Amino acid sequence: MTVSVVPERIPALEALSDGFCMMGPDWRLTYCNAAAERMLGTPREELLGLTVSDAFPGADETSVRERLSRARDADGPVRVPGEEIFTHAPRSFCVIVTPAEEGVALQLRAVEPDAGRSGGLLESLRHGCVAVDAAGRIIYANRAARGVLGARRDAVPGAEIWPLLPREPAILRDTLRAALADGKPHRLHAIKVEAEPFRGRFFDVWTRPLGDGGASILFEDVTARIERDRDLARYAAEAEEASRARARFFAAASHELRTPLHAIVGYSHLLATATFGDLPREAQRAAERSSMCAEHLSRLVDDVLLLSTTEIDRLRVVPVRLAPADFLHAAMEPLRVQAEAKGLSFTIAAPETLPAVESDPERLRQVLQAVVGNALKFTPRGGVRVEARTAGGTLEFRIADTGPGIPADDRERIFQPFEQLCDPSRTDSATRGTGLGLTIARQLALRLHGSLDVEDDGATAGAVFRLRVPVDFPTQE
Secondary structure, eight states: OOBOOOOSOOHHHHTOSSEEEEEOTTSBEEEEOHHHHHHHTSOHHHHTTOBHHHHSTTOOHHHHHHHHHHHHTSSSOEEEEGGGTOSSSSSOEEEEEEEETTEEEEEEEEOOTTHHHHHHHHHHOSSEEEEEOTTSBEEEEOHHHHHHHTOOGGGOTTOBSGGGSOSSSTHHHHHHHHHHHHOOOEEEEEEEEOSTTSTTEEEEEEEEEOTTSOEEEEEEEOHHHHHHHHHHHHHHHHHHHHHHHHHHHHHHHHHHHHHHHHHHHHHHHHHHTTTTSOOOHHHHHHHHHHHHHHHHHHHHHHHHHHHHHHHTTOOOOOOEEEOHHHHHHHHHHHHHHHHHHTTOEEEEEOOTTOOOEEEOHHHHHHHHHHHHHHHHHTOOSSEEEEEEEEETTEEEEEEEEOSSOOOGGGTTGGGSTTOOOOSGGGOOTTTSOOSOHHHHHHHHHHHTTOEEEEEOOSSOSSOEEEEEEESSOOTTO
């Protein structure tokens, strides 16, 4: 390997943190970069043209020339301890000598004076740290690495690493050989060591090339992380099974509750309507109240059943093509009657020119009836307006009422199960609802690949809900 003679300034060499010098055949400096200038403590203008003894104070000219001559005749870079070249420079260096055309190139790498302290830090690391030369002989191994390799401290320096490496897994040896051969960093993830005393433990292993052709190896014990990940996976599986069991319980319990509830609702209605004959006024009021409470409980059971079905993602969605205007008028007809009975205005704005959309009509009807029914329930006077329009591949429904409105801080809370706002219009537990309607409506909107949000458009005193669904239902469904 040879290095071509360089010109006086090269940006790439000037940016190096290591010092870089060139010496010609007459053993005089022909180039030095800015880092070499700082390390030697002499301006480069004064260094250029100097001999070794002049450039490196304290150097023995004859012995240095002999070392550099042997390096020049070598096939590649030679690492020379700094004290063998000079001793009285401002700092100590490790010198890497590379043959060059009619001379040599010198790379000056600073050796920190607190190397002993650095060694102490390496010894205290809980990760194993090993350095080997190009032949695989150990240059250094800290305490943790000696434990991994099962080697005594006095037996490590100079020993070959191959007999000390665990035979299993074989990829550990192969990776180190590859790092020494190609000079590239490698990493092994969570390899399991089968040798004692670390049988059954897992390690991440990094190998990085060193400047002299060797490599460094870092062993990180990740057994605790692997076990923690396994525990988390087990806990997640157990939680998922518990969620499925809870959903099955709610579904079964809801079905079992429905049969007696239907009987209670039916007979209470018969009593309240005097089907079995006239009742005293007090008995008739009790029957009416009982019928109202039974219907409320029946709605609660129905909502819990639907919510549990939605949570376990078993609710079936069957998209078909539908005309938004016709669909909206048909879906809102029962609610129009309810609004008229309450003395509220009810407006539907859906142009006949709206393009056909693809969605599940039953699920879309459930969402709209839940949101509009909620608006009617909590609007004491005024009215409710339902608008439909398309924009950017989305069908949007806007439901606005003239009720008390929803504070900004509560606009997400109302979509949580059993969450209800406290205001004078919501004082009767039998008429205010189950607290699940909006929760179910939003989950149904998500099943339709849409969204349901409450907004403040600044133009309406009450609440404004926006339901958005895609015009074309995603094909993956």
